[in-house]
Amino acid sequence: MSERMQLPKAGQDWPALREEMQARASNDVQWRDGKASVYVFHSGDDVMQVAHDAYGMFIAENGLGPAAFPSLKRMEQEVVDIALSLQQAPDNASGSMTAGGTESIMLAIKSCRDYNLSHKPVAGVPEIVAPFSVHPAFDKGAHLMGLKVVRVACAENLQADVEAMRAAITPNTIMLVGSAPCFPYGLIDPIEELAELALEYDLWLHVDACVGGYINPFIDAVSEDKLEAYNFSIDGVSSMSLDLHKYGYAAKGASTVLYRDKALRDAQVFHFTDWPCGHMYTPTFAGTRPGGAIAAAWAVLHYLGEEGYQQRARCILEARQMLTKGCEGLGLKVFGQPKVSIVAFGWENDDILAVGEGLYADGWFSSRLQNPAGIQLMISPEHSKTMPNYLKVLEKNVEDVKEGRRKRKTKGISYS
Numbered sequence: 175m176s177e178r179m180q181l182p183k184a185g186q187d188w189p190a191l192r193e194e195m196q197a198r199a200s201n202d203v204q205w206r207d208g209k210a211s212v213y214v215f216h217s218g219d220d221v222m223q224v225a226h227d228a229y230g231m232f233i234a235e236n237g238l239g240p241a242a243f244p245s246l247k248r249m250e251q252e253v254v255d256i257a258l259s260l261q262q263a264p265d266n267a268s269g270s271m272t273a274g275g276t277e278s279i280m281l282a283i284k285s286c287r288d289y290n291l292s293h294k295p296v297a298g299v300p301e302i303v304a305p306f307s308v309h310p311a312f313d314k315g316a317h318l319m320g321l322k323v324v325r326v327a328c329a330e331n332l333q334a335d336v337e338a339m340r341a342a343i344t345p346n347t348i349m350l351v352g353s354a355p356c357f358p359y360g361l362i363d364p365i366e367e368l369a370e371l372a373l374e375y376d377l378w379l380h381v382d383a384c385v386g387g388y389i390n391p392f393i394d395a396v397s398e399d400k401l402e403a404y405n406f407s408i409d410g411v412s413s414m415s416l417d418l419h420k421y422g423y424a425a426k427g428a429s430t431v432l433y434r435d436k437a438l439r440d441a442q443v444f445h446f447t448d449w450p451c452g453h454m455y456t457p458t459f460a461g462t463r464p465g466g467a468i469a470a471a472w473a474v475l476h477y478l479g480e481e482g483y484q485q486r487a488r489c490i491l492e493a494r495q496m497l498t499k500g501c502e503g504l505g506l507k508v509f510g511q512p513k514v515s516i517v518a519f520g521w522e523n524d525d526i527l528a529v530g531e532g533l534y535a536d537g538w539f540s541s542r543l544q545n546p547a548g549i550q551l552m553i554s555p556e557h558s559k560t561m562p563n564y565l566k567v568l569e570k571n572v573e574d575v576k577e578g579r580r581k582r583k584t585k586g587i588s589y590s
């Protein structure tokens with residue numbers, strides 16, 4: 175008899191099922207205690223409750239049917255409008271809500287590819303020139319849509335090397351990419367320079383602000399260390415991706431993709447008529463789209479408002495300062511000068527990845543990096559309370575490696 179799980183014959187009581195699920199979750203990373211610096215963005219129980227309730231209110235509704243659910247259509251439009259305003263988009267700009275950063279990026283690639291096909295087709299396989307630090311969603315999108323990504327080594331400061339990217343442009347290049355900030359190091363690429371390059375070669379520039387979209391404006395407002403320009407305020411930025419389910423603090427399954435001009439977004443939309451039900455129009459990759467994710471994002475944006483986001487940005491700055499100071503005190507080297515919410519650090523004298531294994535063994539989830547080897551944290555507002563605990567565990571593991579009590583067991587690193 176196979177050990178594969180079978181559907182139970184009779185239904186079970188919800189309280190018992192809930193208890194079992196709670197028991198299972200007890201082995202997960204304890205993110206409520208600040209032990210996850212990836213996957214979860216904790217900005218307080220009140221925010222979580224708003225997202226939870228709003229999601230529940232629209233759990234059955236479907237974003238596929240705007241005529242049936244004008245409420246969702248209106249909420250989505252308002253979320254997109256807020257995103258466009260935050261990113262200083264021109265009047266004719268447009269966008270969509272999507273299921274996440276990967277979908278937003280893949281849609282921008284599709285729009286760029288299809289817009290190019292009708293305006294400026296290339297002879298060979300279309301190419302995307304991007305810094306080595308961009309998210310693999312670009313490669314996934316290129317793989318699925320028949321494009322090629324040319325990853326270019328970053329400059330010594332770990333930001334995009336604009337001149338090296340210029341050298342990588344060929345007659346088949348259709349898109350340039352910069353991140354604001356990138357996931358591995360948390361650094362904002364020189365978007366103004368990339369935009370100049372894009373205008374010079376008449377290329378589409380996508381800014382991946384999946385991490386930064388809903389935090390950069392607020393960090394900029396509360397920090398003395400102002401951010402460099404990165405959004406539609408720069409001519410030459412064609413599209414942007416911004417995740418609501420990261421620093422928008424919305425429920426999972428929510429992101430936004432934005433375009434400088436409606437004509438660019440038109441290339442995103444899929445129309446089909448040759449089947450029994452006639453014209454079907456889907457703006458994103460999905461058919462059915464969860465009403466809950468749209469509703470939760472709308473509710474959290476309005477619950478927090480500018481002041482709520484700024485207050486959380488202050489917590490992140492506080493936690494970031496604690497972390498960078500703590501790293502310096504332990505002889506660890508912070509990569510570049512992170513100005514947003516991600517900090518990555520390495521260790522010139524010893525094996526930082528052994529420290530990463532130690533943190534993991536102690537129940538603390540930080541991402542690990544190769545090229546250069548390092549540890550990376552995406553800081554949540556709630557980390558301002560738990561950062562001292564993290565630093566204690568970090569110190570213990572640094573000492574363990576220094577004293578030879580801990581040696582690295584694994585060779586490679588993996589993100590998921």
Ligand SMILES: Cc1ncc(COP(=O)(O)O)c(C=O)c1O
Pocket residue numbers: 273274275276277279309311353355356357382383384385417429
């Ligand atoms: C910079 C950046 N872009 C894109 C993504 C992909 O987002 P998602 O995991 O929501 O698909 C991430 C995820 O961490 C990211 O950090």
